[in-house]
Amino acid sequence: MKHHENGSGSPELDQRAREELEAAFAVSGSGDVVRDLGRTEESNVTKAEAGQNKVPGASSEPKTKKPSSASALGGFADTPLARELSEITRRRRALESAELPLPGTTRVITVANQKGGVGKTTTTVNLAAALAKNGARVLVIDLDPQGNASTALGVEHRSDTVSVYDVIVSDVEIADVVKKSTEGGELYCLPATIHLAGAEIELVSLVAREQRLRSALDKFLSEAEEPFHYVFIDCPPSLGLLTINAFVAAREVLIPIQCEYYALEGLSQLLNNIKLIERHLNPELVVSTILLTMYDSRTNLSNQVADDVRQHFPAEVLATPIPRSVRISEAPSFGLSVISYDTNSPGSISYLEAAAEIARRGAPESAGPTK
């Protein structure tokens, strides 16, 4: 069922549906209460990253640029480090030898979780870079006023930069705002600036306020000279009108789940809200992918969370978890993905593997064509 021909025909919401959505997403009809604007972003530079969780001899971050293979290490071949290096080499070779299929129609994937610091931006940027490295044409839409995805992709987002804010609030065309990432390949970014923080409130009084991004994206994709294979939308850590716009613009939702205590808290609210969107605004929306992030195989807690999530969502969880890795957190300060920053690090290889899984699984059944 296509309900957005030309991006203009938005389904009319009846009063009850609107009230249900407004309550779930805390959107105020009069625009005076928008929950989560004053959110607290959890810092993820945790004890583990500060080096307090290090197990001697079990570094997950081999710095060696070119680990050949365990056998080349002679007498050290049986150490944990050598085993890790040889495992990384094996995974890298497997990735190099496989070609990834490109989707026939654009896959629009919203990366969402109302918790801050779970790895949404990191996942968006690195999956996009991984797919672009494999020959896909990829657009990242930064929908977080903090603009972290724009920074990581090396795209300017000063307060006077024309940005996704202008697209959503002032009907500027995406084509006039998109910038090529410094990352290389066919990777593009629609940057976010701090003005986006006000959009939650400004949107309230606009016509078709839930469909603004969808309309602009449909137009952009249908007019693009060369088709895009993937669009990733990096959501803010809140369930407000920006996130609704992301859900309405996408066919798929990817939920990153941090392998930490409280990881599943808030997940049922998120899934309920996605169901509401599916029922009222975007019948094609599917939670296609769940990605475990900041996984530390040495801790029971990480393993327990991973087991729990796999048990609840056996079909959606990717086989590859993303390890907690200092290289992953360092990369954005160089305006790079971890894949460019340290290609052979475990974090880079994991994101490449996760991207390969997403590409091979293809779009979910109910997801229709974009154009």
Ligand SMILES: Nc1ncnc2c1ncn2[C@@H]1O[C@H](COP(=O)(O)OP(=O)(O)O)[C@@H](O)[C@H]1O
């Ligand atoms: N796998 C990882 N290992 C280590 N640090 C990570 C990892 N993923 C994300 N981080 C760091 O955690 C913080 C929050 O990640 P981010 O992607 O910005 O989360 P979100 O977008 O959900 O708020 C950032 O400082 C980021 O560099």
Ligand SMILES: [Mg+2]
């Ligand atoms: Mg973010």
